[in-house]
Amino acid sequence: MNQRLKSMAENRAKLISAARKAFAEKGYAASSMDDLTADVGLTRGALYHNFGDKRGLLAAVVEQIDSEMALHAHKAGEAAGDDWLGLLTEGAAYIELALVPEVQRIVLLDGPAVLGDPSQWPSQSSCLQSTKSTVERLIAQGKLKQIDAEAAARLISGAALNAALWVAASAEPQEVLPKATEAFYALATGLLKTPV
Amino acid sequence: MNQRLKSMAENRAKLISAARKAFAEKGYAASSMDDLTADVGLTRGALYHNFGDKRGLLAAVVEQIDSEMALHAHKAGEAAGDDWLGLLTEGAAYIELALVPEVQRIVLLDGPAVLGDPSQWPSQSSCLQSTKSTVERLIAQGKLKQIDAEAAARLISGAALNAALWVAASAEPQEVLPKATEAFYALATGLLKTPV
DNA sequence: TACCATACATACGAGGTGTATATTAAATTA
DNA sequence: TAATTTAATATACACCTCGTATGTATGGTA
Numbered sequence: 001m002n003q004r005l006k007s008m009a010e011n012r013a014k015l016i017s018a019a020r021k022a023f024a025e026k027g028y029a030a031s032s033m034d035d036l037t038a039d040v041g042l043t044r045g046a047l048y049h050n051f052g053d054k055r056g057l058l059a060a061v062v063e064q065i066d067s068e069m070a071l072h073a074h075k076a077g078e079a080a081g082d083d084w085l086g087l088l089t090e091g092a093a094y095i096e097l098a099l100v101p102e103v104q105r106i107v108l109l110d111g112p113a114v115l116g117d118p119s120q121w122p123s124q125s126s127c128l129q130s131t132k133s134t135v136e137r138l139i140a141q142g143k144l145k146q147i148d149a150e151a152a153a154r155l156i157s158g159a160a161l162n163a164a165l166w167v168a169a170s171a172e173p174q175e176v177l178p179k180a181t182e183a184f185y186a187l188a189t190g191l192l193k194t195p196v
Numbered sequence: 197m198n199q200r201l202k203s204m205a206e207n208r209a210k211l212i213s214a215a216r217k218a219f220a221e222k223g224y225a226a227s228s229m230d231d232l233t234a235d236v237g238l239t240r241g242a243l244y245h246n247f248g249d250k251r252g253l254l255a256a257v258v259e260q261i262d263s264e265m266a267l268h269a270h271k272a273g274e275a276a277g278d279d280w281l282g283l284l285t286e287g288a289a290y291i292e293l294a295l296v297p298e299v300q301r302i303v304l305l306d307g308p309a310v311l312g313d314p315s316q317w318p319s320q321s322s323c324l325q326s327t328k329s330t331v332e333r334l335i336a337q338g339k340l341k342q343i344d345a346e347a348a349a350r351l352i353s354g355a356a357l358n359a360a361l362w363v364a365a366s367a368e369p370q371e372v373l374p375k376a377t378e379a380f381y382a383l384a385t386g387l388l389k390t391p392v
Numbered sequence: 393t394a395c396c397a398t399a400c401a402t403a404c405g406a407g408g409t410g411t412a413t414a415t416t417a418a419a420t421t422a
Numbered sequence: 423t424a425a426t427t428t429a430a431t432a433t434a435c436a437c438c439t440c441g442t443a444t445g446t447a448t449g450g451t452a
Contacts, residue, residue: 004449008399027309029225032439044440045400053441113223113309117365151359151372151379158358159351159383166350169313176347183347187355190386198419204430228408241431244410 012050012060014040019061024102028058028110055114062111063123069097069107070127077131083138088188090131091160092181098164099173108165119154128153135191144191152191159187208246208256210236215257220298224254224306251310258307259318265293265303266323273326279334284384286327287356288377294360295369304361315350324349331387340387348387355383 018040022031033044033054051057077090097103111118118124132153138144144152163180170176189195214236218227229250233243247253273286293299307314314320328349334340340348359376366372385391 002450004399007449011399029310034439043401045402048441049399109309113305114225117361119362119365145382147379147382148375151362151375152382154362155355155359155376155379155383158361159355162354162358163347163351165313165354166315166347169315179344179347180351183343183351186341186343186348187351187383187386190383190388190391192386195386195391203418207430230408239432240409241433245430249410 008050011040011042011046015042015047015050015057016060016064019057020065020102020106023058023061023106023110027105028054028114033057058106058110058114062107062115062121065103065107066121066123066127069094069103070123070130072097073127074130077134083134083141084143084192087131087134087138087156088185090134091156091184091188094157094160095164095167095177095180095184098161099168101168104165104168108161128157131157143193145193147191156188156191159184204246207236207238207242211238211243211246211253212256212260215253216261216298216302219254219257219302219306223301224250224310229253254302254306254310258303258311261299261303262317262320262323265290265299266320266326268293269323270326273330279330279337280339280388283327283330283334283352284381286330287352287380287384290353290356291360291363291373291376291380294357295364300361300364304357324353327353339389341389343387352384352387356380 015037018036019031022036022039033047037044037047047057051060073090073093076093077086080086080089098108107118111121115121119128128150132149135144135149135152135156139146139149163184167173167176167180211233214232215227218232218235229240229243233240243253247256269286269289272289273282276282276285294304303314307317311317315324324346328345331340331345331348331352335342335345359380363369363372363376
């Protein structure tokens with residue numbers, strides 16, 4: 001009961017890795033499961049056994065990318081030291097993450113369309129939970145207005161993601177990025193009780 | 197050169213109308229073009245002649261809904277009289293619009309995934325143009341901070357749309373709606389030079 | 393060694409898209 | 423008005439893809 005589990009885990013990893021590439025390059029709908037499995041020397045038999053169906057594979061891919069994103073953004077925010085600065089930094093980290101084509105295509109476009117509301121995804125909500133608790137701390141410290149913490153967290157990350165999409169789609173990302181982050185910071189100060 | 201154009205326009209309208217229903221209920225991918233055309237007494241021949249392909253039909257549907265949305269939101273903002281209040285009202289109008297299932301499924305989920313970046317769509321960008329010019333006026337009036345107008349407009353509408361998605365996906369929309377709009381107003385004040 | 397469970401391969405059926413060809417009805421022209 | 427052309431729609435076909443049902447072979451177990 002060792003060799004089998006190991007090879008199965010290896011095959012799952014191979015499939016997820018191939019799917020990340022295919023979904024990112026061709027999009028979910030245009031990715032053929034036949035081609036995808038063949039690329040790693042398997043057939044659809046392995047796929048349907050491991051992930052149930054095509055959606056299941058996408059869910060696994062999204063979960064992997066998503067948790068990587070959450071980890072990265074959380075780390076960035078934590079490193080800022082101050083809670084308020086951490087919130088801003090975490091948002092900025094999100095903006096930059098959406099520049100990655102893989103993130104854009106899989107997590108921001110196909111994910112919601114195929115899997116439904118992102119706020120229900122396990123890793124996404126865990127990340128949201130993190131910013132929400134930061135917001136709660138800031139409200140308790142009297143630094144933020146007394147608004148609903150979840151609402152604030154959602155709008156903040158929503159604004160960040162939208163900024164990211166804009167940056168990513170623009171012809172001159174490097175030029176637009178500072179404008180986007182500046183506007184993001186300005187918006188965020190709207191949550192402060194005493195604006196800077 | 198009259199009878200033909202008229203019947204063609206009628207058929208296009210019929211197809212778009214049927215597509216709005218099908219796409220909203222089943223989603224884009226799960227909608228069969230055979231069934232859809234049969235529903236209005238046509239075949240796929242008419243469809244491919246008029247719209248090129250399935251994507252073309254979605255594009256037509258999105259444009260219709262989208263321009264309806266833009267018109268509605270713009271009207272709401274205009275009715276507010278004051279520029280600043282108009283900006284807030286327009287945002288709130290967007291939030292409410294995303295409660296409509298048709299808007300959610302077609303414009304917010306499938307649209308971006310199939311047609312790409314929404315900010316490139318004609319009607320969407322025309323609406324953005326409207327809020328952008330409002331922002332520019334407010335900056336000229338010295339009411340808003342001197343930030344990039346397009347960035348501000350995008351983040352504002354992005355925050356509104358995200359709030360809308362949250363409200364729409366929640367189990368108790370009527371309960372969440374006020375929280376979302378309150379947080380939206382708070383965020384928006386971040387753009388003001390002298391917060392209220 | 394014999395048996396069993398299961399991870400994966402193979403084969404099959406249903407359905408969907410897009411295209412090429414046929415048809416029919418309207419518009420034009422003589 | 424009759425013939426001809428144009429073009430909007432119908433029909434038929436080829437190809438692809440997904441999901442499932444069945445087969446097979448290998449690793450674990452008694």
